[in-house]
Amino acid sequence: MIYLELFVAFLEVGLFSFGGGYVSIPLIREIVLSYGWMDDGMITYMIAVSESTPGPLMVNMATYVGSSQGGILGALVATLAVVLPAFLIIILVTSILRRFISNRYFQAALSGMRPCIIGIIMAMGIFLMVQNCFGSILSGTDGIDIMAVIMAIILGAVYWGSRAVKKNGISPILLIIISAGAGVLLYGFK
């Protein structure tokens, strides 16, 4: 029963991928391979499509695998399964947290975790930027991508510079739209 398999597989992904989309890639690869749904090449393609389309990465990968294995129903089942744990955990946490949050030890732990998450997010941003501009050191694709560096400078100047002109500057959504346009201009339409 493919739908049940999809549900169980992506419930596992939703339950065991801590730290968001990029971290879940190896887990999804492993699970999809173990069920024999796709070969390695197809998985790589699926991940690339999921990265270059809108939506949370993990959800996109679930929809893609589900859809390729079980059509629209498969896509629904896989997407639902990957989302379910996060959804339930937050409902549970927010209804319990109110009482929990004033606990001294919980506050102490939280005070150590808040600066931690900031460091993690900053590291992720720096890492992605370096990877885009200079390639990955390990995969041997290193070498400066001049176009990417130019794009980063232009987009960074537009995004942060706009705040000097207007109070809140341009919105993140507008930046995404501009960046897509800049990509087409720089790398070509056809």
Add this chain to the structure above:
Amino acid sequence: MKKLLSLFFVFFKIGLFTFGGGYAMLALIEDICVEKRKWITHEEMMDITVIAESTPGPIAINLATYVGYKLRKLPGALIATLGMIIPSFCIIFLISQFLDRFLEIKWVSSAFQGIKIAVAILIIDAAVKMIRKMKKNPFRITIMIAALISMLVINMLALHVSSLVIMFAGAAAGLIFYAIHGRCRKEPAVK
């Protein structure tokens, strides 16, 4: 009802412009839900991000569920989460069923070259905003820099270490600091 509708459309919009992992979406949440609509505070967003990082599942879903639940309980949580998922669901479904060579379309891959850069900028920007709003003391700054360096090393060397390890270390450091100093100022957290 009106609130439910605007919840749906706001998260529909966020879902449509979220690329990559959930971190880039933090900039969108900060812009729309914190600054423009004032549905949640910056501190709430921080705490939910901490919880999202230490619990499984997509961070984007954690945040959508939280904002929806805060405004309109269970129906709100469902509507916000659905709004977040529907755009990408439709797009991925259509691509996987009908577009075999999606990535070979030149303008798609060109646009994505640009979007990749924007995503990195948005993540850095989200972190910069968090640093600005952080109540700074030597303890917090040390932890932040330690987490930054460890995460960079993990990423650069492609080590199979979950960020969860760093989060646990942070929690432990918080508890030890509290045990030594015997005090912990209360900060506004999830209301």
